[in-house]
Amino acid sequence: MTDFWIASGHHLCDRDADGRLLPTPDLWRAFLARPELLPPEEACEAERALHAALLRDPLRPVGEAELAALADPDAAENWQVFLQFRDRVMAQPTLEAAWIALYRGELRGVPPLFLQMLTQLVTRAALEGVEDAYVLRAGECLFRPQRAAIHQGALLLADEEVVEAAAREGDFGTLGRLMEEAGTPTRAVELDVLADPDPAAYAARSDAHDYALDIAENRPGQHALARALEHFIRHVMGERVAIRPAAVIEDQNWSWHVGLDTEATAIANDLWHGREVAQARLARILWLGVLEFEEQSRVLPRAAGKPVYLALAMDNAQRLRLKPQNLLAGLPLLAVEEAS
Template sequence: MKDFWVSSGHHLLDRDEAGRLLVTDSFLKAYFARPELLPPATACPAELRLHHELLMHHPRRPVAKQEIAALEDPDARENWEFMIAFRDHVLAAPSLEAAYLALARGSAENIPPLFMNQLAQVVLRNALDGQHDACVVRAAELFYRPQRVTSHEGAVLLADAETIERHEQNRHASPLLGMLGGSAVTELEILDENNPESYFARSDAFDM
């Protein structure tokens, strides 16, 4: 069986009898290990304690608003408010699929788009489990990864917007590349019937 989108964290989740995704402590800890929540060396004791307890010991424990309000860094307070709201939402739902559906139906006002996209990715990963057609899997990225569209030699090409942005930044850093290159999209390998294994080998790079 081909694996793909390992970064979605699907391997950290359990499944119920119907195959729906169930949250695990390991899945939650992966979120708490994200760089956005990693306290800097200058973080206040309250932030260090909160992060340590959730990451290392009890990722499901209730977090009172007063705990977050006690954090000295306003950016840290905002990040933790979003993270705890998201965590509480997925824990309250019977499955991740149900959590996503509730958000999609209008309860996502306090959930950053990044979390919505990550939730969409892992739900899609579960739905596509066992899929061997790289074009189908690549097309599914449109549901959670913004795309850039261009035409090249009579064909319409879609490329991951974040990947294209990185390529364009590299061009700005190198005037020679900027002078010689065409569209940044054309620098990426194009997925077709001849190279599906290339996609599966690097699906988390989002560069095809």
């Protein structure tokens, strides 16, 4: 299999018998090599010494006195944030368990960048062995915000960071003009729309995140998003599910839904409560899915045997920010102690 998302650092992890990720000192060294944690030129000797010591032994304990010795209080606070994140992750048996524990616990003080990096790692593990480039590209949506563009039957998602960087540099080309119609300034490089399931070409560019994905009805991207979510739920949450895309929800007995982002959650909640939703707001929903559990023993009794509807939407600036943690909180599953 062609490797992809090498920059995630997945190759710096070990695996347990179930393929879940075990952090190694080298993974933490990769965190320490990030610009956010490299001591700046003006850093004091104590901070430089701390960084060097952690590079030698990334799991070493760091006491309050060592942090208090740093000349810059902001730097000391930043190091404390990183060390608390490291310790919370290492307290769990796998990165997948750490991801669950973080999102079920207190997230205040955890930098969004660290959560994004962790989500990419567990998504990479979830897609191990997948040979469909559309599914791999759809997986990017679980940890990287997207920009949406709707034009002549296409419903394109492009990486928000790539779009914004491109807008600062040059001319987009055809896709750029679509992004301009979506309200994005178009000074940037040209982006390609993924048009081949062969993973080799995708993998060669996967760390650039510069392929756009068409998720319009009956396009490969629409189904790929369902497959990516299936893999993620099975790997991270241990639940086997089948998801099929849907055009609309026409179920008179609609009993459960999960919004995969803030906007979709609000729209779906209003619909479920019978509130009137303006057509322009409804049009923000870009993708709907119907989820069914293979095993019903851990499903809440009131939802057992019934479909769960998934919704994904863009905001009024046509940004799409999928939150896989909403699956953790929103799927109708019994608590572990209840299921046992």
